[in-house]
Amino acid sequence: MTSLTDRYVAATLRTVPAQRREEIAAELRGSIEDMIDGRTAAGEDSTTAEREVLTELGDPAQLAARYEDRRLQLIGPTYYLAWFRLLRLLLSFVPALVGVVVGLVQATDGDNAGGAVGSGIAAAIQTAVQIGFWVTLVFAILERTNTKLDLPAWTVDQLPNDRPDRQITLTDAAASIGWLAIFTAYVPLQHFFSFVPARDGEGNLPILNPELWSFWLPFLMVVLIATLGLEIAKYRAGRWTRPLVVTSAVLDLAFAIPVILLMANDRLLSPELVARFDWLSQPDNLDTVATVTIVVTIVITLWHIAESIIKLRRTA
Structure with missing residues (x-):
């Protein structure tokens, strides 16, 4: 063989x-x-x-x-795989991209930071629903009308190189490394190019508190770079191992704990940014943003740790 x-x-x-x-x-x-x-x-x-x-x-x-005696059919067997692969590809990035763009536009054009986040999430959900509906409708019509798409036939050249027991695929690793690299690069860039204009229109306001450059922001950048290295190690290993799970949990906590403590003490966001938005400068609203940020950080951290443990057990 x-x-x-x-x-x-x-x-x-x-x-x-x-x-x-x-x-x-x-x-x-x-x-x-x-x-x-x-x-x-x-x-x-x-x-x-x-x-x-x-x-x-x-x-x-x-x-x-x-x-598996499993039917490849939702709208019909002819174009099921083409429909499924196209839908999965579009949903993997289009809703998130639309949500980020809408959120950024709302944040820069108005004073309601919380509303900008909500608008971004709503836009992402609406985009996902629209993609699912229209792509399915188009393929259903093609199926029912027996329209020939003349799709290229499958060949052995399309075979992936991954092992069947590989948990971390090249696509997943590339996406994680790409987002980590962007996020790490944006930490210093946001001090100069935050896309949040000052009230006088001259220059941008930093999102994170500049005072944190004395220790915490460099520390968080080191954690992000270490996490990027972990993603590379995970892909090379192909699956979760006990050392990788422990290292991942340590890095998750090393990032989450400072973020939670700084946000709880109103030290994470730049004072200039808070003062820029009337809605955010109100104590109750700032507390709400802090609470939401802390809860989301805790949930994501615990979910990521639990997910790595579950995948380790599946490997075992």
């Missing part, structure tokens, strides 16, 4: 329940080997025979569904 067959088997096992992977892998490898032997006995080159056999077996996602 070559790496091409290994990649095909791995792609097939990706959506198969873990308890059946060994059985299905053995059965599939045996079938592939028999089909290749039949072609080579007829005089075909082994490399060509392997590619032809895998192409004949078809898309690994469809083969996996047949092994």
Whole structure:
């Protein structure tokens, strides 16, 4: 068996329940080997025979569904995988991007910082709903009218390189590293380019308290850079291990605890930023923002730690 067959088997096992992977892998490898032997006995080159056999077996996602007796159908089987993959791609970044843009526009144009956050979240949710509805409707019409899209046929060149037991994919790692790099770079940049104009219109106001540059902001940047290194280590390992879980928890707490303490003592946000927005400068509203920030930070931190522990146990 070559790496091409290994990649095909791995792609097939990706959506198969873990308890059946060994059985299905053995059965599939045996079938592939028999089909290749039949072609080579007829005089075909082994490399060509392997590619032809895998192409004949078809898309690994469809083969996996047949092994599980799972129907690939919501609007119809013809374009199910095309619909699912397009929908997943669009939902992975479009709603978040729209929400951030809307939130930034609202924050820079008005004095209601809390309303800007709410508008961003609402816009993201509405965008996700609209994408789900229209993409599904279009594919449903195509399915019912038997419209031919002439989509390119599946080939073995589309096989992923990931192992079937890999928990951290290249896409997940790249997304995490990308967001961490942007966030880390923005910590110093926000002091000069925060996109929040001063009342007189000259220059931008820093979002984070400049006094924190004496210790806390450099400390948080070090934690973020260490977390970025952890993401690279996670991808190289391919799965969660006990040292990675412990390191991740330590870094999560090292970032969350200072943020919570600084926010609780009204030291995290720049005083100039607070004074810039009348709504935010009111003590009750500032307390509300602090409470929401603290609760969200706690929930995200605990969720991330719990998720890593659960994935470690699944690996074990």
